[in-house]
Amino acid sequence: MATGRTHRPATRSRGIPEATVARLPLYLRALTALSERSVPTVSSEELAAAAGVNSAKLRKDFSYLGSYGTRGVGYDVEYLVYQISRELGLTQDWPVAIVGIGNLGAALANYGGFASRGFRVAALIDADPAMAGTPVAGIAVQHTDDLDRIISENGVSIGVITTPPGAAQQVCDRLVAAGVTSILNFAPTVLSVPDGVDVRKVDLSIELQILAFHEQRKAGEEAAADGRAGAVDGPDAAPPVRATSAGRKGPDGDMPAVMPA
Amino acid sequence: MATGRTHRPATRSRGIPEATVARLPLYLRALTALSERSVPTVSSEELAAAAGVNSAKLRKDFSYLGSYGTRGVGYDVEYLVYQISRELGLTQDWPVAIVGIGNLGAALANYGGFASRGFRVAALIDADPAMAGTPVAGIAVQHTDDLDRIISENGVSIGVITTPPGAAQQVCDRLVAAGVTSILNFAPTVLSVPDGVDVRKVDLSIELQILAFHEQRKAGEEAAADGRAGAVDGPDAAPPVRATSAGRKGPDGDMPAVMPA
DNA sequence: TAATGTGAAGTTTTTCACAGCG
DNA sequence: CGCTGTGAAAAACTTCACATTA
Secondary structure, three states: OOOOOOOOOOOOOOOOOHHHHHHHHHHHHHHHHHHHOOOOEEOHHHHHHHHOOOHHHHHHHHHHHOOOEEOOOEEEHHHHHHHHHHHHOOOOOEEEEEEOOOHHHHHHHHOHHHHHOOEEEEEEEEOOHHHOOOEEOOEEEEEHHHHHHHHHHHOOOEEEEOOOHHHHHHHHHHHHHHOOOEEEEOOOOOOOOOOOOEEEEOOHHHHHHHHHHHHHHHHHHHHHHOOOOOOOOOOOOOOOOOOOOOOOOOOOOOOOOOOOO | OOOOOOOOOOOOOOOOOHHHHHHHHHHHHHHHHHHHOOOOEEOHHHHHHHHOOOHHHHHHHHHHHOOOEEOOOEEEHHHHHHHHHHHHOOOOOEEEEEEOOOHHHHHHHHOHHHHHOOEEEEEEEEOOHHHOOOEEOOEEEEEHHHHHHHHHHHOOOEEEEOOOHHHHHHHHHHHHHHOOOEEEEOOOOOOOOOOOOEEEEOOHHHHHHHHHHHHHHHHHHHHHHOOOOOOOOOOOOOOOOOOOOOOOOOOOOOOOOOOOO
């Protein structure tokens, strides 16, 4: 889902697949848990189970990082923790700014596991003047007017947007102008950013809709298994009538009002 | 990221690719915005721009749903909104239960756009007896002891877990036992569920780590562009020393303490 | 011998490019 | 003519299966 960055490094040597990158944090978490239990080594099978992936995939993923395992034995937990941390850039601390200190912004500021590994909440920013100075999670909220200064003074390169959707693009633009090159967007908006800026989004509503899709399928299958009753449809709102001519060929369940048969 | 469901429908007729399903909510959101502005039709190019994808992908996605466009014209906005809503199962209302009413759970309960389309917060559940009865977002929090009853009485099939990580698996098990078949997990834990139950996860920390990875790359490229200075490494914490013998072949940046050259 | 590391095969997803239709 | 719908090609990702090695 990251935006921008079309170019690939010429050498292609260090090209770790995006899908692999997305799983490294998962492995790291599982490894950290093992490390805390002082487990010295782990096999791909065990680690894969802990991370919720299959072992072939895990081994392939690790193969992009290098040969960090020992045949017949497995992986050294501490060693792997370090290597993955380094690969992810977590051996340094990233100052993060959260913009939009409403319910969600405050919840994130208070989120513990946040600061734990590699990240530090460097600033909380909100557009409401009344909030300025109020401490949230022990950090005083600052006003949007100072956004530019706050970002540069703290060397923030990662911004988190938790504003209402209407403000998100504007905040994004200001963050980028101030030097932020990675954005985590919680607002339900598509952000447009210049090349070289990465955006990732977290969207409750999208996730629920994806679940609803599968949930609906399950209901349908159940009905089918029950002996093919009518298609599950629930209490439909009256559907809009098609503006132009009829004759669509949806695979099934065309708009009731226009349905031929 | 969904778990379970290995089997494909025999016919393969209604097999909408998962990648497409994940984008339908995006299209729906863009279309809803157009609908509110009373825009009657939209081309794949315009809609794709609004949704932040490329137009070929969008057309391909829509082709799995059916032929809903008009050549030379584009797509009828209202019609598409209805078709996608139906496909996603949003023509019915899904009662959702949120378990774990801390900062995040409360923030989600208060999240407006939530209830707006297809979903309704049917219950808030927490393990803290002191919270029972407290209204959050206008809904009284109920105690975990009654989870089973709450789920069945409300016909909840989608559960949202916002508990601390330690409680997540247990809560998950109870939800599943009570009849929930789709789970949105905000706890930083890998949930294991029986076949037929879908899990999606939202993980702040993972998203930040992925951003950090790319951020690090950018810093590295900058340095390279500056005339190949030393590899960017930042203020490293002292890395752990490898337990067993040396001789690893990481592509670069092996563990400093063991580095040969 | 047990488990890694990896070519090769298989699957899914994206992109291309253009035929076909309104 | 403009834009959709879609085969076909390309790319990305996953899985298989086994040679390799500590």
